[in-house]
Amino acid sequence: MTGILETRDLCHDFNGLKVLTHIQFSVQPGERHAIIGPNGAGKTTFFNLVTGVYTPASGRILFKDVDVTKAKPYRLTRMGLGRSFQITSIFQRQTPFQNIRLAILSKNRIRFNLFVRVDRMNAINEQTNEILQEIQLADEAHLPTSTLSYGKQRSLDLGMALATAPDLLLFDEPTAGMSRDESHSAVELIRKLTEGKTMVIVEHDMDVVFSLADRITVLHRGEILATGTPYEIQENDAVKKAYLGESEV
Amino acid sequence: MIARITPPAWTRWVLPGIAAAILLGYPLVFGTVYTNIFIHFAIFAVFAASLNMLVSYTGLLSFGHALFFGGGAYATALALENIPGMGLFPAIFTGGLAGAAFALIVSPLLNRVRDTAFALLTLALGQLAYMACIKLRDITHGEDGVGGFPIPDLSIPGVVSVSMVPAQNFYYLAIVILGICLLLMWFLTKTPFGSIMIGIRDNPQRVDFLGFNIPLTKCLIFTLSGFFAGIAGSVYALFNNLVTPDGVFHIMTSFTPIMMVYVGGIGTFAGPIAGSGLMTIIEEIATRYTTQLVLFNGILLVLVVMFFRTGFVGLYLLLKQKLFEKESSR
Numbered sequence: 001m002t003g004i005l006e007t008r009d010l011c012h013d014f015n016g017l018k019v020l021t022h023i024q025f026s027v028q029p030g031e032r033h034a035i036i037g038p039n040g041a042g043k044t045t046f047f048n049l050v051t052g053v054y055t056p057a058s059g060r061i062l063f064k065d066v067d068v069t070k071a072k073p074y075r076l077t078r079m080g081l082g083r084s085f086q087i088t089s090i091f092q093r094q095t096p097f098q099n100i101r102l103a104i105l106s107k108n109r110i111r112f113n114l115f116v117r118v119d120r121m122n123a124i125n126e127q128t129n130e131i132l133q134e135i136q137l138a139d140e141a142h143l144p145t146s147t148l149s150y151g152k153q154r155s156l157d158l159g160m161a162l163a164t165a166p167d168l169l170l171f172d173e174p175t176a177g178m179s180r181d182e183s184h185s186a187v188e189l190i191r192k193l194t195e196g197k198t199m200v201i202v203e204h205d206m207d208v209v210f211s212l213a214d215r216i217t218v219l220h221r222g223e224i225l226a227t228g229t230p231y232e233i234q235e236n237d238a239v240k241k242a243y244l245g246e247s248e249v
Numbered sequence: 250m251i252a253r254i255t256p257p258a259w260t261r262w263v264l265p266g267i268a269a270a271i272l273l274g275y276p277l278v279f280g281t282v283y284t285n286i287f288i289h290f291a292i293f294a295v296f297a298a299s300l301n302m303l304v305s306y307t308g309l310l311s312f313g314h315a316l317f318f319g320g321g322a323y324a325t326a327l328a329l330e331n332i333p334g335m336g337l338f339p340a341i342f343t344g345g346l347a348g349a350a351f352a353l354i355v356s357p358l359l360n361r362v363r364d365t366a367f368a369l370l371t372l373a374l375g376q377l378a379y380m381a382c383i384k385l386r387d388i389t390h391g392e393d394g395v396g397g398f399p400i401p402d403l404s405i406p407g408v409v410s411v412s413m414v415p416a417q418n419f420y421y422l423a424i425v426i427l428g429i430c431l432l433l434m435w436f437l438t439k440t441p442f443g444s445i446m447i448g449i450r451d452n453p454q455r456v457d458f459l460g461f462n463i464p465l466t467k468c469l470i471f472t473l474s475g476f477f478a479g480i481a482g483s484v485y486a487l488f489n490n491l492v493t494p495d496g497v498f499h500i501m502t503s504f505t506p507i508m509m510v511y512v513g514g515i516g517t518f519a520g521p522i523a524g525s526g527l528m529t530i531i532e533e534i535a536t537r538y539t540t541q542l543v544l545f546n547g548i549l550l551v552l553v554v555m556f557f558r559t560g561f562v563g564l565y566l567l568l569k570q571k572l573f574e575k576e577s578s579r
Contacts (some may be wrong), residue, residue, distance in 0.1 A: 051458070077460035089458075092450045102448050105441050106460040112469065113441045121441070162458060 003027045004168050004198055005050065010059035012042075012049055019045045020222045023059070027168070033036060033200045034209045036243075037219035043202045044086060046219070048170050051083050052076050063168070077106070082166030084157045086173045086202075090145060097141040098157050101128045103163035105245035128163075134193060137160035155189060162193055169194060171201040175208055187211060218242075270485055272424055276417040284416045285488075288377030290529040291427040297479035297506035297513070298434050302492050305516045306438060306508070308450030309359075310368045313375025313504035314478055316355070317348040319382065321479025322486040322497040326395040327388070327476075337401040337413065341426060341483045348479015351378075352471040359471060360464045379498040387543075394493030413487065423484050430477050435518055437473070446470060508546065512553050514562030523561045 001027035003067055009245040010023040020042045027033050034204070035043050048054045050061055061069045068076060073083075084203050091099050101118070104127045105111075132138045136153045145156065154174065161169060174190060175183040190201075203209045209216065209230075216233045218225040226236045233239055276284040296318055300479060303309040324347030325340050355374055362370050389395065394504050404410035414417050437443050445466055448456040457463055486492045494504070505528070506521065513524025528546070535545045557564050 066456060073457045074460050074462050077458055083458055089452060090456045091448060092457065093451055094447070098444065102444055102456070103459050105444065110441045111466070114437060115414070115440065117436075117439045118441045119439070120443055124441075159458065160455070 002030075002062070003031065004029045004064060005200070006062040007050070008060045009063070010046075010049060010056050010058050010061065012045060018222055020049070022057075023224060025217065025224070027122065027198060027200055029167075029198050030196065032194070032212055032214045033141075034213035034216045035200065035219060036204075036206075037207055037225075040221075041219040043219055044172060047083070047170055047202060051081065051170060057137065058221045077164055077166070080133055080165075080167035081170065082161035082164055082168070083170045084161045084172060084174055086176055088101075088153050088157050090153060090156050092133060092146045092158065094145060095142050096132060096137045096145055096148070096181045097128060099145060100131050100159055100163050101125070101158055103160045104128050104131065107164045118218060131159055131163045134162070135189065151178055151232060154178065154182075154186060158193065169197060169199045171203075173202055175203065175205055177229065183208065184193075250434040254350065255442050266461075276420045281416045286418070286529060286533055288420055288423045288484075288488055290422055290525050292481050292488065293505065293509060293529065294522040294525040295427045295484075296432045296478055296481035297509035297525050298416070298431055298518070299474045299481065301435070301504040301510050301518070301521045302446070302474045302477075303433060304510050305441055305466070305518075305520065306443065306446045306450060309363075309467075310507075311503075312500075312501050312507070313371035313373070313378075314474075315498050315500070316371075316375045316378045316476040317351055317478035318482040318485070318502060319349040319378060319494075319497035320351040320475075321345060321482030321494075322492040323382070323395065323482075323484040325486045326398055326481070329401070330395055330398040335401060337403050338489075341480060341487070344483025344486065345476045345480040348482060349472045349476035351479075352475025356468040356471040360467055366554045371463050372500075375500065379494055379500070382494040382498050389494070393492060394491055394496065396491035396493075397444070397491065400487055400490060402493060419488065424490065425505060426480065426484060430480055431522070434477060438518060442466075442469075491514050508550055510561055511558075512549060514560030514564075516559075517562045520560055520562045523565075527561055 005025070005027040007023050007025040009054060010020060010025070011018075012020045023046065025046075029088060035046065037043055045054070049056050052068070052071050055070055059065060059069070063071075063076065063079060063081060066079070068079070069080075079209070093101070101124060105118075105123050107127075108124065109210060110121075110124070129141070131139065132141050135158060137148075137152060137155060137159065140152065143178065145153065148156070158171070158174060161171075171190065175186050178186060183205065191212060192197075201209070203212075213230060216230055217227045218236075220237050220242045225242055226239050230237065261390050266318055275287060279287075294513070296314070299317070300314045303311050303314075313460060321344035325344035329335050329340050329341045358374075359367060359370060383391055385391075402410045403418075413417055413422060438446070445456065445461055448459075448461075449463060449466065460534050482497060485497065489496070509524030509528055510521045513522065514520030514525055528549075531545055531549065532542055535542045539545075553560055559567075
């Protein structure tokens with residue numbers, strides 16, 4: 001059985017400093033997979049390798065059974081991979097509507113259209129409004145994005161990843177920097193939006209992880225310490241010792 | 250939201266109608282000297298607007314836009330000099346194509362760098378073109394330039410044939426061609442492609458992750474910008490009936506549209522057009538009464554950079570808001 005996303009013997013280093021060693025990772029279609037681990041465990045590096053920001057030092061990455069080890073981000077997006085960022089990555093100087101519309105244009109494979117006014121493309125604008133409804137930004141659709149609250153900007157970031165209709169969603173700490181309340185509603189939003197979708201999430205907040213994920217992978221010093229259901233991970237001795245035991249549980 | 254009162258449809262045509270009437274009547278009222286000044290303004294408005302596609306809409310500062318302007322000017326001049334029976338429109342189109350071709354050739358290089366490195370690379374390429382133009386004597390006649398080439402008549406065979414030598418006749422040709430260029434560039438900013446350009450300016454990483462091929466997109470932007478700069482250069486060549494390395498490839502030819510973009514208002518479509526108008530007026534007044542054009546331009550640039558970052562268009566919007574919208578905004 002092969003997963004929608006697989007890595008085989010994935011290794012990476014920054015100028016000799018080993019960040020990831022021999023990562024064997026697999027996500028099955030429909031799974032909600034969380035990657036946890038202490039700071040510096042290599043979680044974000046792993047995401048950057050998988051999404052084509054970096055090219056791995058060695059090993060292979062397979063997405064939908066296609067070797068994408070050296071694929072650029074735009075190729076992966078076109079193949080059906082969506083990503084949100086740890087540091088909110090949106091178009092601050094434009095409206096949420098314009099932000100989402102760009103994603104919708106990409107989803108409809110409109111890339112070199114020089115002949116139609118974009119505000120007259122009704123189908124595009126309708127799809128944009130649908131996404132804005134889903135991420136609960138319809139009321140703020142035409143305000144400057146920079147005036148939105150942090151939580152709403154994070155929602156917009158998620159919305160852009162969703163709007164390209166990906167088959168696999170990668171969320172890099174979607175609740176980073178949020179207050180308890182904001183974080184709670186963000187989790188609800190993610191749960192609703194990713195209903196029936198395949199998702200990989202990197203997260204620090206254990207409440208978020210245990211409420212969203214069916215499977216958890218623990219990264220520690222660039223290696224996979226354990227993979228299993230939330231219950232298995234909670235009971236795993238090596239994990240307790242290396243990670244959970246130090247702080248909570 | 251309160252429904253706006255929509256004026257009747259014909260009112261949309263009032264302002265464009267007045268503008269068209271002024272443009273049509275201008276050479277009849279003001280005579281040859283001012284007609285020529287206006288043509289000069291229009292050429293540089295298109296040139297600056299083509300640069301503005303990079304500066305304001307894609308976030309790339311080019312210090313070598315003369316490469317495309319000069320390429321277009323030389324292509325038209327050389328085509329008219331060497332190809333007997335070359336028509337007027339094919340000659341202008343050749344200029345545009347040359348600008349686009351130059352842009353296409355350098356775009357793989359330009360795609361590799363950003364920010365300061367991009368500015369310096371364009372500067373180097375512009376200077377390279379300047380030197381090449383001087384050294385390639387057999388083709389370009391070196392520093393003497395290409396001059397005195399035949400200016401074809403505007404002719405529709407069997408119907409009409411109009412000489413393009415009198416300033417007033419050339420004026421109408423120039424404003425139609427340059428006006429179409431400005432309209433096309435404006436339209437471009439409203440298309441999906443225009444949205445992608447603005448996205449690249451604001452957050453290239455996100456554009457990449459949305460599934461757009463940035464190098465290919467930029468390549469097309471450079472090519473289109475080069476095409477319009479080439480058309481501007483081509484009209485310049487026809488207008489002056491002389492192109493020289495110092496006239497079209499010199500580094501000042503690259504700086505002039507940058508100044509126009511900044512003086513007129515960066516980040517707006519109208520900015521470079523206003524900038525071209527303002528600088529043409531200043532040039533006219535300064536050179537008529539003094540010999541210190543560079544001093545005036547320098548003072549203007551300092552004023553804009555220090556006090557009016559948003560340029561002339563920004564100042565206009567600010568004044569409009571202060572004078573007319575005080576009550577409604579509160």
